[in-house]
Amino acid sequence: MQIITPNYILTPDTLLSNMSVAFDKTIRKIAPLEELKKEFADADVIELKKNSLLMPGLINAHVHIEFSANKTELSYGDFVSWLYSVIENREELVNGCGDECMAKAINSMLESGITTFGAISSHGMDLDVCANAPQNVVFFNELIGSQATMADALFGDFLARLDASKSVKREGFYPAVAIHSPYSVHPILIKKALQKVKNENLKLTAHFMESSAERDWLDKSDGDFKGFFEKFLKQNSAVSDSKEFLEHFDGFSTLLTHVVNANDEELKKLSLNGHTVIHCPISNRLLGNATLNIKKLNDNNIKWIVATDGLSSNYKLDLFEEMKMSLFMHSNAPLVKFADALIKSVTINAAEALGINTGAIAEGKNADMIVLDLDKEPNDELAVHLILHRYNISKIYINGTLVKCSL
The missing domain is CATH 3.20.20.140 (Metal-dependent hydrolases)
Structure with a gap:
């Protein structure tokens, strides 16, 4: 079990902040960090850079x-x-x-x-x-x-x-x-x-x-x-x-x-x-x-x-x-x-x-996730900026396994 703590999480319907994700192969829970640490006491906590965005692969x-x-x-x-x-x-x-x-x-x-x-x-x-x-x-x-x-x-x-x-x-x-x-x-x-x-x-x-x-x-x-x-x-x-x-x-x-x-x-x-x-x-x-x-x-x-x-x-x-x-x-x-x-x-x-169980940061979905390093706090036009600007992808997870990690 791991807990990842980005500044922002892109879900299908909204942009979350000050929330963390507990996952193994699948996303188990999305909640504040302290709540997840209590529920998953043995989980490894992954800290990310400032202005980090977690989104689906x-x-x-x-x-x-x-x-x-x-x-x-x-x-x-x-x-x-x-x-x-x-x-x-x-x-x-x-x-x-x-x-x-x-x-x-x-x-x-x-x-x-x-x-x-x-x-x-x-x-x-x-x-x-x-x-x-x-x-x-x-x-x-x-x-x-x-x-x-x-x-x-x-x-x-x-x-x-x-x-x-x-x-x-x-x-x-x-x-x-x-x-x-x-x-x-x-x-x-x-x-x-x-x-x-x-x-x-x-x-x-x-x-x-x-x-x-x-x-x-x-x-x-x-x-x-x-x-x-x-x-x-x-x-x-x-x-x-x-x-x-x-x-x-x-x-x-x-x-x-x-x-x-x-x-x-x-x-x-x-x-x-x-x-x-x-x-x-x-x-x-x-x-x-x-x-x-x-x-x-x-x-x-x-x-x-x-x-x-x-x-x-x-x-x-x-x-x-x-x-x-x-x-x-x-x-x-x-x-x-x-x-x-x-x-x-x-x-x-x-x-x-x-027909596959992925594509969203949501509980129950497979933990296929990427971490992007944004320049600053995102706004209502985040989707436009994600498409226009080639933000660095610092971490890639597939089925909960880290397959890429860069500084």
């Missing part, structure tokens, strides 16, 4: 660890051009990022306060580093393949990767399923994968409506994707439309990434099924895609969270940076209110979307 719900070797290899500015560059450089990027490269990416997330991440694993090459990561990991085994003739082989490979992830037995590691996208996964495969999700109660994610090319292909089997599919897959029509794709997820609470080109009918469908949208602003900008209409999400009561995507479409895996970009992109949103929503999107809301 950040949660990056969508990241591609396997593509962490990219820096200048891929083409930015247009989604289809980027996709061609991924195909052209795939072997070099994947083979060029071994365990050391992927571990470096994971450590960079830790250094920026990310205590939980959702790894979208295309090949299973990142399984060992994710299994050994200090963070909590939701390990999304990705299913991809639009050709019916290859369905059995592709599903067999997917099952082998899923089974391998299920063999990892450590606290804070959760096997899960990712369906790549409506244009790249045949309905036969989707149905088979969702049966596994249902039978084993696995978390589920998918990319959806990332680009205008996807919109045109699903609606008309035309547009910028047409040449790509004819060249690489000998397909001249989409395997399903967006309506059929979303119907697969009826009854499954799903994390849908990007959603920048969804229409009103699709948004209503997302709302009806309680899906969560993952907002990746830097990735959308670099790949020439639209900006997510968060006002429409809010108007439709659709939950949304923020994530970094991977280094194949980003320059760093830092949620503070991602929130900053989102804060400036959505210039019509009320600044302070939107900043508060962004902080919740990478803490309590992300935890709820992933």
Whole structure:
């Protein structure tokens, strides 16, 4: 048992001062220090610097660890051009990022306060580093393949990767399923994968409506994707439309990434099924895609969270940076209110979307916590300042264990 005594504690609903937190693996009690010392007499008391802030560890719900070797290899500015560059450089990027490269990416997330991440694993090459990561990991085994003739082989490979992830037995590691996208996964495969999700109660994610090319292909089997599919897959029509794709997820609470080109009918469908949208602003900008209409999400009561995507479409895996970009992109949103929503999107809301017991400094939650060294006493615009200013993270706790401590 430990007792940590910051100057301030950021909870989902308020900023506390002159309170302490008693914790082991979970947060046991929040109360004045003297009260906790009496109740937990044998606990170690951790004293912090002046103007210290205790807040939940950040949660990056969508990241591609396997593509962490990219820096200048891929083409930015247009989604289809980027996709061609991924195909052209795939072997070099994947083979060029071994365990050391992927571990470096994971450590960079830790250094920026990310205590939980959702790894979208295309090949299973990142399984060992994710299994050994200090963070909590939701390990999304990705299913991809639009050709019916290859369905059995592709599903067999997917099952082998899923089974391998299920063999990892450590606290804070959760096997899960990712369906790549409506244009790249045949309905036969989707149905088979969702049966596994249902039978084993696995978390589920998918990319959806990332680009205008996807919109045109699903609606008309035309547009910028047409040449790509004819060249690489000998397909001249989409395997399903967006309506059929979303119907697969009826009854499954799903994390849908990007959603920048969804229409009103699709948004209503997302709302009806309680899906969560993952907002990746830097990735959308670099790949020439639209900006997510968060006002429409809010108007439709659709939950949304923020994530970094991977280094194949980003320059760093830092949620503070991602929130900053989102804060400036959505210039019509009320600044302070939107900043508060962004902080919740990478803490309590992300935890709820992933179905894990973390994301808040609250009794009963897992003790995933970070300590920030503020410059002065915080005010009502704390969320804005947390996003704008890169405060030093002096301590990081994951499941109650100190994993980083600096002066």
